[in-house]
Amino acid sequence: MKKVLVFGLAVLMAIMLAGPAAAQYKATMKLASTQSMDHPYMVGAQKFADLIKERTNGRIEIKLYPSNQLGKGEREMTEGIQQGAIDLLVTSTGPLGGFSPSINILDFPFLFRDNAHVDLVMDGPIGRKLLDDFEKANIKALSFWENGFRHLTNAKVSVKKVDDAKGLKIRTMENKVHLAAWKEAGLNPTPMAWGEVYTALQQKVIDGQENPIAVYYASKFWDVQKNFSLTAHVYSPSPFLMSKKTFDAMPKEDQELFVKTSYEAGTFQRKTNRDAEEAKIQEIASKGVTVVRDVDRESFKKAMAPIYDQFSSQFSKADIEAIMNAK
Numbered sequence: 001m002k003k004v005l006v007f008g009l010a011v012l013m014a015i016m017l018a019g020p021a022a023a024q025y026k027a028t029m030k031l032a033s034t035q036s037m038d039h040p041y042m043v044g045a046q047k048f049a050d051l052i053k054e055r056t057n058g059r060i061e062i063k064l065y066p067s068n069q070l071g072k073g074e075r076e077m078t079e080g081i082q083q084g085a086i087d088l089l090v091t092s093t094g095p096l097g098g099f100s101p102s103i104n105i106l107d108f109p110f111l112f113r114d115n116a117h118v119d120l121v122m123d124g125p126i127g128r129k130l131l132d133d134f135e136k137a138n139i140k141a142l143s144f145w146e147n148g149f150r151h152l153t154n155a156k157v158s159v160k161k162v163d164d165a166k167g168l169k170i171r172t173m174e175n176k177v178h179l180a181a182w183k184e185a186g187l188n189p190t191p192m193a194w195g196e197v198y199t200a201l202q203q204k205v206i207d208g209q210e211n212p213i214a215v216y217y218a219s220k221f222w223d224v225q226k227n228f229s230l231t232a233h234v235y236s237p238s239p240f241l242m243s244k245k246t247f248d249a250m251p252k253e254d255q256e257l258f259v260k261t262s263y264e265a266g267t268f269q270r271k272t273n274r275d276a277e278e279a280k281i282q283e284i285a286s287k288g289v290t291v292v293r294d295v296d297r298e299s300f301k302k303a304m305a306p307i308y309d310q311f312s313s314q315f316s317k318a319d320i321e322a323i324m325n326a327k
């Protein structure tokens with residue numbers, strides 16, 4: 001009898017320590033990105049929202065805000081995450097170094113061999129450590145989704161090798177590693193928030209930009225960017241971020257559900273992105289865009305290589321090699 005009582009008390013205490021019971025927690029959350037509902041970011045976001053709704057029996061509803069509705073670019077929206085004005089955000093690493101400096105290690109050009117290499121690093125211990133570093137910035141980084149390998153596009157010239165692109169005025173993300181790499185390659189890069197890029201291209205303030213196939217496609221850039229070169233100069237991972245305020249307010253079971261479901265939605269999202277790339281590039285070519293497939297990638301790699309030394313005081317050779325040699 002006494003044993004039963006002690007056991008009963010222990011169970012009761014465990015329930016109390018577990019915090020607010022998940023069955024009672026209810027919330028409506030805002031999920032944002034720079035991209036439209038046609039982009040794989042929002043396909044993944046829809047999947048995540050559906051799974052969470054289903055798995056919490058409708059207790060947690062996630063509303064989607066695509067196309068820069070909640071800010072003119074990824075820096076502004078990441079600030080929104082920090083402050084708790086936005087609950088969830090799919091963002092490239094563009095401006096994230098300003099929030100968690102270690103993330104910039106992923107922005108080096110020609111760091112990843114292929115998608116299999118990417119998945120190994122992102123879903124493994126190196127990726128997890130980079131995500132956990134965001135805690136210091138009051139951000140809960142759930143998992144890695146993707147934007148994809150980035151390619152150079154422009155309105156002026158068909159680019160096959162790095163020399164063809166010399167002097168082009170291009171927009172880069174607000175990212176010091178990318179900026180340095182393009183300067184090194186002899187282009188004229190300007191950092192800019194995503195929400196301003198289309199107008200800047202239309203008004204010819206800039207000649208070009210660089211982004212994965214899905215971004216160019218979802219943004220219908222064919223009228224303003226007639227030259228598309230498959231440079232794949234850098235891989236663009238996309239941390240799926242959550243406001244720490246929102247995360248901490250959830251019961252533990254829901255926190256675990258969010259992390260687990262975000263990995264699942266991320267796997268789905270990356271597959272969706274990759275499976276669609278070939279059809280998209282064919283459609284882009286059919287719009288009268290000159291697509292260069294046989295780019296001399298070595299020429300870009302060689303031209304950008306000095307930046308590894310430029311940033312050697314911030315990112316150790318050992319850490320870079322741990323990523324490069326991951327098997």
Ligand code: EAX
Nearest residue numbers: 034091092147173194211
């Ligand atoms: O994350 O700003 C950019 O070029 C990003 O690649 C885009 O917003 C998707």
